Amino acid sequence: MASHSQEHDHDHDHDHSTLSEMDIRVRALETLLTQKGYIDPAAIDRIIETYETEVGPHNGAQVVAKAWVEPDFKAWLLKDATAAIASLGFTGRQGEHMVVVENTPELHNMVVCTLCSCYPWTVLGLPPVWYKSAAYRSRAVLEPRKVLADFGVSLPESTRIRVWDSTAEVRYLVLPRRPANTENLSQAELAKRVTRDAMIGTALA
Amino acid sequence: MNGVHDMGGQQGFGPVHVEQNEPLFHAGWERRAMAVTVAMGASGQWNIDLSRSARESLPPAVYLSSSYYEIWIRALEQLLLARGMVTQAELVNGQMTHPPVPVKQVLTRETVDAALKAGSPTARPIDPPALFQVGQEVRARNMHPPGHTRLPRYVRGHVGTIVRVHGGHVFPDGHTLRATPPFNVPVQWLYTVVFKGNTLWGEHSDPNVEVTVDAWESYLEAVT
Numbered sequence: 001m002a003s004h005s006q007e008h009d010h011d012h013d014h015d016h017s018t019l020s021e022m023d024i025r026v027r028a029l030e031t032l033l034t035q036k037g038y039i040d041p042a043a044i045d046r047i048i049e050t051y052e053t054e055v056g057p058h059n060g061a062q063v064v065a066k067a068w069v070e071p072d073f074k075a076w077l078l079k080d081a082t083a084a085i086a087s088l089g090f091t092g093r094q095g096e097h098m099v100v101v102e103n104t105p106e107l108h109n110m111v112v113c114t115l116c117s118c119y120p121w122t123v124l125g126l127p128p129v130w131y132k133s134a135a136y137r138s139r140a141v142l143e144p145r146k147v148l149a150d151f152g153v154s155l156p157e158s159t160r161i162r163v164w165d166s167t168a169e170v171r172y173l174v175l176p177r178r179p180a181n182t183e184n185l186s187q188a189e190l191a192k193r194v195t196r197d198a199m200i201g202t203a204l205a
Numbered sequence: 206m207n208g209v210h211d212m213g214g215q216q217g218f219g220p221v222h223v224e225q226n227e228p229l230f231h232a233g234w235e236r237r238a239m240a241v242t243v244a245m246g247a248s249g250q251w252n253i254d255l256s257r258s259a260r261e262s263l264p265p266a267v268y269l270s271s272s273y274y275e276i277w278i279r280a281l282e283q284l285l286l287a288r289g290m291v292t293q294a295e296l297v298n299g300q301m302t303h304p305p306v307p308v309k310q311v312l313t314r315e316t317v318d319a320a321l322k323a324g325s326p327t328a329r330p331i332d333p334p335a336l337f338q339v340g341q342e343v344r345a346r347n348m349h350p351p352g353h354t355r356l357p358r359y360v361r362g363h364v365g366t367i368v369r370v371h372g373g374h375v376f377p378d379g380h381t382l383r384a385t386p387p388f389n390v391p392v393q394w395l396y397t398v399v400f401k402g403n404t405l406w407g408e409h410s411d412p413n414v415e416v417t418v419d420a421w422e423s424y425l426e427a428v429t
Contacts (some may be wrong), residue, residue: 012262021273026234028299030241034289036305039244042314047240050321052229092324093243097371101395114213114357116257117273124326126239129231130223132273139216141359141408141416150221160413165213167355168374168395168419169253169327 009177051126057196059090060123060173063100065191068178077198079101081173086122095122101164102175104203108159109174110148110201111141113166120171126194131200141165151202174201207358208348209265214359214406231272236327238274242281247320249309250288252388254380257407258353260284290384300331311384329392331373336422341367343425345398345418353381356424363404364428368417376421393421 019027033039063085067074077084083100085091098120101109113119114137120125121157130136139147144161148154155161164172176198182190212218230236246256260268260282268276285291290306312320337343347362348354355377372395379391402414 020232022232022238022278023232023234026238026241026278029296030237031299032301033241033245033285034229035301036291038248038290038305038308038311039241040279040311040313043244043312043317044237044240046314046317047243047312048236049316049319051239052236079232092322093320096322096324096326097374099329099369112213114359115210115355116260126229128227129226130221134212134215134219134269136220138218139221141213142216142413144414145411148223151211151223157413160415162399162410162415162417164397165416165418167315167378168358168371168421170316170371170395170397170419197211 029083034059035190050123055090055121057123057194058191059125059197060196060199061089061119062088063090063123063173064175064194064196065187067100067175069187069189074175077175085173090122092122094118095120097168097170098123099144099164099170099176100173101162102176105177106158106160107156108161108201109164109172110144110161111164111166111172111174112137114138114141115167116163118166118169118171120170120173123173124199128196150203151197153203174199176203176205179205206261206351206353206359208261209260209268211358213357215408222348224386227417235299242277244312244317245281245285245323246296246325247310247312248290249310249385249386250290250306252380253325254353254375254377255384255388256280256284257377258381259349261353263288297417318358327375328371329373331391331392331394334371335394335396337367337370337394337425337427339367339370343396343398343427344428345420345425346426348424350378352378354378354424356420359405360400360418360420363400365398365400367396368399371395371397371419374421376423378421378423396420396422396425398425 050113067077076101081100085098115134141163144163195203198205258277344364345360373392374395376391376393383389385398397417398420399417402410
């Protein structure tokens with residue numbers, strides 16, 4: 001797939017008076033599907049609103065922070081992630097069957113979907129371009145340590161890396177290690193420290 | 206299908222380019238493309254595996270040169286055309302000239318939230334006992350089906366170990382055998398299998414790497 005950098009010059013939503021080919025194509029499609037009664041534009045607006053304002057990595061960050069603070073919740077999360085995450089209200093599309101994998105000093109987890117771009121929408125929202133890129137999908141399973149280096153992450157050679165290729169409807173969330181010197185932070189403050197990439201496994205926290 | 210979408214282990218795509226402060230969408234049309242594709246799933250005219258199959262079946266050069274949402278839209282057009290839900294001329298003109306076909310559901314602003322919150326779970330009851338247990342060694346079959354499959358090429362023929370048993374799940378290869386409803390919905394045990402990096406990538410590869418895939422039972426065979 002074309003990387004974003006290649007598209008940047010012509011695909012951004014600037015104040016261009018001319019529409020891109022894809023803009024015209026998608027407008028024609030949406031108009032047609034609306035005329036046919038297959039879609040309701042108000043529903044389209046609501047779907048966009050949901051993923052722009054409600055569902056995103058802040059959901060996953062809440063899950064992680066709670067697991068860092070509450071051992072019982074962490075145990076539940078590692079045993080039955082779908083139920084534990086649902087208890088915080090995060091359920092549904094592209095998060096129907098969740099598994100949480102825990103990073104330790106010996107083991108680092110990283111998530112990919114080599115066949116398409118499966119991603120845990122309920123806790124992370126829509127995936128970033130790099131996650132969907134050919135470079136990440138091809139290399140994450142072959143040379144994960146070098147991919148981590150692209151993200152500026154350097155792990156000791158003795159740290160085992162386990163890459164989870166999301167080939168079914170199971171969606172994976174990485175439970176990163178709690179950063180040092182955060183004992184005094186509240187759960188809400190901890191949640192702010194959790195990055196999206198840490199929950200994919202391409203960052204440490 | 207041994208398509209270009211099956212990217213695990215391919216080389217030559219360069220470094221992973223990470224955009225700082227990346228926006229959720231990079232163009233207005235991407236927003237609409239995402240939501241239209243999600244909404245059309247409710248029509249019940251295809252299932253998730255037929256949708257993936259349509260994306261994988263785009264011409265290889267188109268797939269590789271298209272952005273993610275462009276792939277979605279091109280595949281959605283193919284799904285609609287194949288079922289007679291739209292015509293090519295209608296797509297080009299963005300104007301209806303043929304009546305619609307009946308669909309299962311049209312999402313409204315009122316029903317969207319519940320639909321997204323429910324999702325489409327693929328776990329199903331399954332009667333026969335699981336053939337494999339956690340800790341057991343299995344071989345990913347050397348298989349090359351011409352249709353949709355979720356067994357990536359890079360594990361085929363290799364021996365791994367079962368680390369999780371997920372229960373019964375809808376089997377994608379069989380889920381795509383009928384293109385229109387009522388769909389064929391076969392169920393198989395689903396497992397997570399871990400492979401040593403050295404097994405997949407050779408003795409000179411990183412010794413401290415493991416890769417897991419989720420694999421349905423018929424993708425696997427016992428190691429004797």
